[in-house]
Amino acid sequence: MHNPQLNKHGELQHLLSIDGLSRELVVKILDTATGFVGVSDRDVKKVPLLRGKSVFNLFFENSTRTRTTFEIAATRLSADIINLNINASSTSKGESLLDTIDNLAAMHADIFVVRHAQSGAPYLIARHVDRMHGPHVHVINAGDGRHAHPTQGLLDMLTIRHFKRDFTGLTVAIVGDILHSRVARSDIHALNILGVPEVRVIGPRTLMPGGLADMGVRIFHDMEAGLKNVDVVIMLRLQSERMNGALLPSAQEFFKNYGLTPEKLAHARPDAIVMHPGPMNRGVEIDSSVADGAQSVILPQVTFGIAVRMAVMSLLAGASA
Amino acid sequence: MKCLVRNARVMDPASGLDETLDVLIDDGLIAALGSSALAAPGTRVIDARGLWLIPGLCDLSARLREPGLEHKATLESELQAALAGGVTSLVCPPDTDPPLDEPALVEMLKRRAQSLGGAKVYPLGALTVGLAGEALTEMAELAEAGCIGFSQANRPVVNTTVLLRAFDYARTFDQTVWLAPIDAHLGRGGVAASGALAARLGLPSVPVLTETVALATFFELVRATGCRLHIARLSSAAGIDLVRRARAEGLPVTCDVSANHIHLIDLDIGYFDTNFRLDPPLRSQRDRDAIRAGLIDGTIDAICSDHTPVDDDAKQIPFGEAEAGATGLELLLSLTLKWAQESSLDPLVALRYITSSPAQLIGIAAGTIGVGVPADLCLVDPHAFWKVSHASLKSQGKNTPFEGYELPARVAATFVAGQLAFATPEFAARPDGS
Numbered sequence: 149m150h151n152p153q154l155n156k157h158g159e160l161q162h163l164l165s166i167d168g169l170s171r172e173l174v175v176k177i178l179d180t181a182t183g184f185v186g187v188s189d190r191d192v193k194k195v196p197l198l199r200g201k202s203v204f205n206l207f208f209e210n211s212t213r214t215r216t217t218f219e220i221a222a223t224r225l226s227a228d229i230i231n232l233n234i235n236a237s238s239t240s241k242g243e244s245l246l247d248t249i250d251n252l253a254a255m256h257a258d259i260f261v262v263r264h265a266q267s268g269a270p271y272l273i274a275r276h277v278d279r280m281h282g283p284h285v286h287v288i289n290a291g292d293g294r295h296a297h298p299t300q301g302l303l304d305m306l307t308i309r310h311f312k313r314d315f316t317g318l319t320v321a322i323v324g325d326i327l328h329s330r331v332a333r334s335d336i337h338a339l340n341i342l343g344v345p346e347v348r349v350i351g352p353r354t355l356m357p358g359g360l361a362d363m364g365v366r367i368f369h370d371m372e373a374g375l376k377n378v379d380v381v382i383m384l385r386l387q388s389e390r391m392n393g394a395l396l397p398s399a400q401e402f403f404k405n406y407g408l409t410p411e412k413l414a415h416a417r418p419d420a421i422v423m424h425p426g427p428m429n430r431g432v433e434i435d436s437s438v439a440d441g442a443q444s445v446i447l448p449q450v451t452f453g454i455a456v457r458m459a460v461m462s463l464l465a466g467a468s469a
Numbered sequence: 470m471k472c473l474v475r476n477a478r479v480m481d482p483a484s485g486l487d488e489t490l491d492v493l494i495d496d497g498l499i500a501a502l503g504s505s506a507l508a509a510p511g512t513r514v515i516d517a518r519g520l521w522l523i524p525g526l527c528d529l530s531a532r533l534r535e536p537g538l539e540h541k542a543t544l545e546s547e548l549q550a551a552l553a554g555g556v557t558s559l560v561c562p563p564d565t566d567p568p569l570d571e572p573a574l575v576e577m578l579k580r581r582a583q584s585l586g587g588a589k590v591y592p593l594g595a596l597t598v599g600l601a602g603e604a605l606t607e608m609a610e611l612a613e614a615g616c617i618g619f620s621q622a623n624r625p626v627v628n629t630t631v632l633l634r635a636f637d638y639a640r641t642f643d644q645t646v647w648l649a650p651i652d653a654h655l656g657r658g659g660v661a662a663s664g665a666l667a668a669r670l671g672l673p674s675v676p677v678l679t680e681t682v683a684l685a686t687f688f689e690l691v692r693a694t695g696c697r698l699h700i701a702r703l704s705s706a707a708g709i710d711l712v713r714r715a716r717a718e719g720l721p722v723t724c725d726v727s728a729n730h731i732h733l734i735d736l737d738i739g740y741f742d743t744n745f746r747l748d749p750p751l752r753s754q755r756d757r758d759a760i761r762a763g764l765i766d767g768t769i770d771a772i773c774s775d776h777t778p779v780d781d782d783a784k785q786i787p788f789g790e791a792e793a794g795a796t797g798l799e800l801l802l803s804l805t806l807k808w809a810q811e812s813s814l815d816p817l818v819a820l821r822y823i824t825s826s827p828a829q830l831i832g833i834a835a836g837t838i839g840v841g842v843p844a845d846l847c848l849v850d851p852h853a854f855w856k857v858s859h860a861s862l863k864s865q866g867k868n869t870p871f872e873g874y875e876l877p878a879r880v881a882a883t884f885v886a887g888q889l890a891f892a893t894p895e896f897a898a899r900p901d902g903s
Contacts, residue, residue, distance in 0.1 A: 152740055167669065246785060266787035267671040268741030276785075293789065294671030333671055358674065362665035 152274055155283065162274045162287040163460050165296040166337040174305070174341055181306050181452070181459035187224055188454060197466040198227035201258040205231045206248075207290070208264040213426060214290050214300075217450070218261045221457035225466070227259075245269070246276050253281045258465050260287045267293030267330075286464040294328050299460060300425050301334030303453040305342060307445055308380055310452065311421050315342040321374055321416075322365075323350040323406060324384035324433050327357050327395075331425045332384055340364045350374035351406060354395045371406050375415040383408055383424045386433050399432045409435045413443065421445045471495045472887065473508045477517035477848065481524065481838040482821035492522060494844040497887040502840060516899065517848055520881055523820055525557025525588075525845035527827040527836045529725050530701060531776035531798055533590070534865075535578065537566025542778035542865040544578075547798065548587030550864035552891035554774070554799035555847035555880040557588050558828065558835045562647075562701075563595040564622035570595035570606045572614035579615045587890065589845075591831060593620040593647055596635050602626040605635055609642045617831050618699060620647035623748050623793075625683065627653040633690055640696040647699040648687060650708055651749070655679040660789050662704075662752040666735040672789060675750050680708040688715050691722060699830070700724035702775060704749035706759030713768045723830050724768070726760050727775035728804040729795060733757070733870055743784045743791035744870045747775075761812060764822060771827040774801040778866020796866035800857065802849065803876035810877060816851070844887040848896070853879035 151168045155161040160173060187195055203222040205215050215231065222229040234248065249260070260277070262270045270289040277285045291297040305315075312318060320339055326332045326349050339347045340363075349360065350368045361367060368374030375381065391399040408422065422434075422444045430436045439446060472494040479490045479502070493501040493512075508514050531551065534542040551559055561578075563569035569578065575592050582590035594616035598604040608619055619639055626632040639646050656675035661667040667674035684700070688711070691698050703709055703726050715722050729747055734754050738745040745751060763769040777794025784791050801823055809819035828836025835845050854875045859867045883891040 244782065244786070264787065266789045268789070269787040271741045272785070272787055292671075293787075294673075296671070330671060333669070357668040358663040358676065359665035359668035363669060 152271060152278070160463055161278075161283065162270070163298050163464065164270050164274060164287065164289045166298045166301045166334050166341065167296070169341065171341050171343070174302070174338065177302055177456070177459050177463060178306050178309060180463060181302070181455040184455040184458040185452070187458070188451065193224050194226055195224065196226045197462045198222065198225035201227045201465055202256060203227045203229045203259045203261060203461065204252055204257045205229065205261045206234060206252070206263070207232070208234045208262070208269070209291070211263055211291065214263065217453045218290060218457050221454050221461060224454070225458055225462055227461070245272070249273055249276060250280065253277060253285055257285060259461060260285070261290045262287060262292070263290040264292050267295035269293070288460060288464070291330055293330065295330055295333065297330040297334050299453070299457050300331050301338040302460070303449060303456040304335050304382065304423060304425075305338045306452040306456055307423060307449045308421070310448070311445060312379060315339070315344050318344050318379045319346040319348065319377060320344055320380040320382065321348040321350055321378045322382045322384065323371065323374070323408065325355045325386050325390060326351050326360065326384070327355045328387065328390065329384045333363075335382055336363050336365055348374050348378065352396065371412055372415050375412060378416045379420055381408065381413065381416055381420055381422045383422065383434050385425060385427065386429060391432070403432055407431070407433055407435060408438050410437055410441070413438055423449055426450070471500075471509065471512040472889070473512050473514045474517050474522055474848070475514060477520050477522035479522045479838060480817050480820060482817055483825035483837040484839065485817070486838065487817050492838070494884065494887045497844060499838060499840055499842050499844050502838070519850070521849040521851055522838070523847050523849060524824040524836045524838055525847050525883060525885065526555045526801060526823045527831070527833070528556045528559040528776065528798065528801060528823070529771050529773040529827045529830070530727070531556070531559040531561055531774055532564070532778065532794070533561050534778055535565060535581070536574065541780050544581055544585055546863065546865040547776070547778065548582065548585050548590075549891075550798045550862070551588035552883045552885070553863045553880060555802050555849065555883050556774075556798055557845035557847070557883060557885050558591065558833060559588050559798075560591045560593060560617065560831060562620055562622040563593050564600060564624070568595045568600045569593070569616070570598050570600070572607065572610045575611055575614040575616055586885070588885065589835075591615070591617045591833070593618050595619070596621050596646060597626065597631065600624045602628060602631055605638050608639055608644055612642060612644055618645040618647045620701070621649070623649050623651060625649070625651045625653040629686065632686075633693070636690045636694040636696040640694050645697040645699055647701050649701045649749070650680045650683040650687070650703065652679040652682045655682055660746060660750065661738060662735045662750040664735055664753055666738060670738070670741065677705045677707050677752070680705050680749070681711060684708055684711045688720060688722070691720050695721070697721040702727055702730075702749055703760070703763070703769065704730055704752050704756060706756045709759050709763040709768055713763070716768060723770045725771040725773045725827070726764070726769055728772050728797060728801050729775065729870060730757065731760055731764070731772065731808050732804060737870065741788040742870070743786070743788050744795065744868050744872060746788060746791045746793050747795060747870070748793035761808070765814075770822070770830055772801070772805055772822040773827070774798050776864070776866070778864055779868050781868070784868050795869045796862060796864045797869070798864060799862055800869065800871060800876065802880060803855070803878050804871070806851070806878045807876055844884055846884040847880055848882040850879050850881045851877070855879050
């Protein structure tokens with residue numbers, strides 16, 4: 149089956165999911181991102197790789213943080229950036245998703261950055277632009293439903309590579325609401341592609357989808373056992389609407405069993421790093437003393453996020469320099 | 470008018486007849502079967518050398534979308550599609566808009582279908598008013614108007630007391646209840662079968678439990694009431710096991726599967742292809758194998774098309790929002806014979822699941838070839854492969870997971886009550902055999 153994010157030469161045409169990318173391609177993105185990390189530290193924080201290109205931020209679901217990082221990344225590549233909050237405009241007037249895309253493509257968009265509540269929506273858009281608008285239009289998935297958040301997965305890998313250097317000896321644990329998490333899915337694919345020998349997921353049975361074991365993970369329901377000797381802990385955000393209901397009785401009980409406290413973290417390796425995609429619920433999935441502690445790399449993740457988004461956009465649409 | 474079909478390979482699954490014969494059609498009935506029937510003057514003679522003559526297909530589920538959903542399909546378009554698919558009798562579920570919960574609606578539908586003169590339409594009445602699962606419909610009146618059973622389509626009854634009463638009431642009037650095995654809560658909102666594919670794509674999922682829990686409840690109600698039950702669209706190995714045991718116990722239970730589910734599995738969804746958004750969802754290869762085995766061992770009575778025309782606007786949206794369903798009337802024969810080929814099954818055996826078995830199940834005089842039987846027949850070119858495409862389908866519904874497939878066997882002509890109701894241009898251009 150043709151992977152719709154690759155062109156017929158096997159190059160990246162869109163970034164829709166980490167699933168299906170080769171190790172070489174992932175490493176190329178990470179290497180490119182590493183080259184961009186320094187740009188943000190310069191006096192002039194700009195490179196001209198996307199000069200004259202237009203990046204449309206299409207957020208069908210709100211996310212100030214992710215949208216802002218794409219905006220900063222595009223700006224640092226000298227692109228023009230247009231932010232559209234679709235909830236508030238066309239779809240409320242009954243315009244279909246693909247009509248919206250056609251209209252924006254007619255305004256000469258080069259990159260669509262798409263966030264959508266439905267899993268797979270960026271695939272629909274990518275197939276449509278391939279058919280209707282040609283190979284100069286690219287789609288970046290900025291999070292679709294529970295499916296994928298590939299730039300988050302890549303920035304997590306860049307963070308791990310920065311602090312741990314080599315993937316092939318690591319044990320990584322992903323903790324919390326796996327069922328609803330696109331970050332977890334993207335991280336699981338990326339870690340497996342990069343050769344991490346043991347990827348663990350930790351959480352209650354109600355927050356894990358059936359068929360999870362087939363994705364290449366070891367499943368733990370006991371946090372202390374799951375954290376034993378891990379090198380990296382990735383905490384997931386627990387959405388407030390999941391906290392009190394048929395999946396979980398309360399945030400308090402979740403924190404007691406799966407919240408990351410210094411005591412639980414002590415089961416990991418002493419040099420383990422702690423990550424979180426943000427925004428954090430302090431006291432729900434993570435204790436403040438851990439979030440702000442010496443092992444936390446949550447703020448470097450944000451910095452790496454900009455470099456990764458610059459790398460992806462420049463690889464998709466940049467002038468071949 | 471008399472018509473003599475000569476030299477066809479006549480295949481009748483009900484009797485096991487499979488030989489090259491001449492068939493004389495007179496006054497809407499099959500008048501004679503023989504090796505050298507004589508053509509009286511004025512008889513139209515069709516030379517069907519190289520073709521199969523089989524009973525017209527009986528499809529246990531085809532949505533015609535009238536009344537109320539004419540933007541998806543109309544009776545005209547779908548009854549033509551039925552004939553092009555060799556389907557001469559079909560059962561339509563009651564989930565129209567409004568649902569078929571009043572005798573006048575059923576009478577109107579039957580009358581319109583009759584006036585169009587295509588396939589014969591056998592409606593299922595709504596089991597509850599508005600399919601809302603609260604109040605029973607006037608089943609006796611609806612049966613008199615032409616309903617052959619009572620169904621909720623894909624909308625489960627939440628209140629088990631109502632369901633018990635519906636079984637009791639249907640039993641009072643000797644009616645069959647048709648239910649899809651769906652629990653009202655388990656898997657609600659799901660769009661793909663629980664498993665590795667749904668986990669990977671992050672799609673809300675439908676566990677097998679929805680089917681097994683529903684079946685366990687249904688069978689208890691059948692035991693309590695003695696009501697006849699037809700289970701519409703089994704999808705899982707575990708569900709088929711439950712049905713097998715219920716039948717062994719002697720419960721009055723029949724069931725069908727859709728032609729999509731004898732071929733496809735969840736992995737075929739690929740990258741969110743909405744043509745594969747079906748209800749029930751496609752399940753694992755193990756489940757598909759169990760469906761095939763359940764057909765062979767007689768647990769499953771029939772293969773239906775589950776024809777559900779959907780407009781493009783309801784498919785060209787994200788997978789989770791897309792409407793479930795696929796066009797199917799014109800694929801039923803080919804998909805059944807494709808299964809027979811893949812399983813090295815005698816086509817005569819495979820044809821039973823789309824002709825005699827479903828016809829017997831709904832108690833109509835159809836689905837067989839014999840003297841005195843209504844001449845609802847289908848001529849098939851077994852060697853013609855055809856490519857499924859928008860252009861090759863007469864149905865207004867063009868969406869199918871089999872788009873682009875090369876399928877075996879093409880319907881050359883269809884007779885309804887002795888009249889040649891459909892013929893391909895190639896068939897119509899054949900020289901007259903007289």
